[in-house]
Amino acid sequence: MAPHREVRSSAAHRTMNYTEFSALLEQGDLVLVDVLPEASYAAGHIPGALSLPLARLAELAPRLLPEKDRPIVVYCGGPD
Amino acid sequence: MRHFVGGLEEWLARGRALAAPREIASSQPDRPRSWARAIIDWLDSISTRRLFSLWLVMILVCGIGFWLLDAIDGHGLRTAQGPVPRDALGLLTSIYFSFVTATSVGYGDVVPVGLTRLLAILEAVTAMLLFGAVVAKFVSGRQERLVAEIHRLTFEERIERVQANLHAVISDLSLLIEACSDATRDHARLASRVESVVRLFLGELRTTHALLYRPELDLDEQRLEAILVELSTALEALSDLLACTAAPKRRSPQLEANLRSIATLADEICGTCVPRDHPPALKVWMDRIQALANRVA
Secondary structure (H helix, E strand, C coil): CCCCCCCCCCCCCEEECHHHHHHHHHHCCCEEEECCCHHHHHHCECCCCEECCHHHHHHHHHHHCCCCCCCEEEECCCCC | CEEECCHHHHHHHCCCCCECHHHHHHCCCCCCCCHHHHHHHHHHHCCHHHHHHHHHHHHHHHHHHHHHHCCCCCCCEEECCEECCCCHHHHHHHHHHHHHHHCCCCCCCEEECCHHHHHHHHHHHHHHHHHHHHHHHHHHHHHHHHHHHHHHHHHHHHHHHHHHHHHHHHHHHHHHHHHHHCCCCCHHHHHHHHHHHHHHHHHHHHHHHHHHCCCCCCCCHHHHHHHHHHHHHHHHHHHHHHHHCCCHHHCCHHHHHHHHHHHHHHHCCCCCCCCCCCCHHHHHHHHHHHHHHCCCC
16 A cells, blocks of 8 residues: 555454455455556456545445445555 | 455465456356367467478378278278288378378379278368468468567657656756746746646656556566656656646646646556566655655646
């Protein structure tokens, strides 16, 4: 993630490691969000992810993420 | 909301595959590929030399086939002197016949009888198609090399042009900043100069952005670094200039739109955003460009 950005969200914000992530993916009971720019998403993304670039997060989120019951998992390029 | 910290980096490091919208649209696991399509794809993939060897091998195999069929009475090859013998000489004759059939010469000194007729027909058709493919590949091979060369030259020209234009943009911006700070100058006249330099900058930024997002292209690392450094410098100069000139409300809509495009494109250039993994030095410059994007719009 670019160090200069902050993701403002009112929901609880917890991190997840690969094992948990992989397990949750198997179950399929989640909403996976890719916050990288559109061009990066087009070049390749984790299968099943939705594209919500950080720059347009505020405007797209209400439209694409209506359900609050399923867990939402975001990812970006890497730990940095 | 939870955050998978590892991100794409860890996903790939663990050897997992990515999906890309293009792939999803075209792959339809329910529809089997038609065999015609499969044959064409296979022909495309092997080299001309291999295809030619395949043609030769097929002829030899058919030759042996004819000789083996000779073992069945009434289904071998015949010459004017009678059926072809089943010894080594017969094998040679069979191979000879195979070549004569495959190249569609058909002297008629050796003729097939019975089952060998079927094999001869199959061989004639297949050999003709195969050989046609060999010739076609051979001819198009040269064309493909020419096209690749043209692509390479055009690409290099493009990179050089990007560098040259960025030079011009930076020097223009410096001049404009000087003129802007000088209160005695007429600021209205500056506006059109600002618009044109912004337009030029946007063009080159767009080209660079497109190049970065095509991982199959082989960009010279040094050149790329030079371009990134200049992009970064130009962005800084642009934001300084914007700080000095007219307030956003008084800018023309075209200029506003261009500035927004610049900001969006620059925002998408960061070390971990682009598909290709570049050396850390370049990533630092890319991140810097992304950071500067904020200051432009």
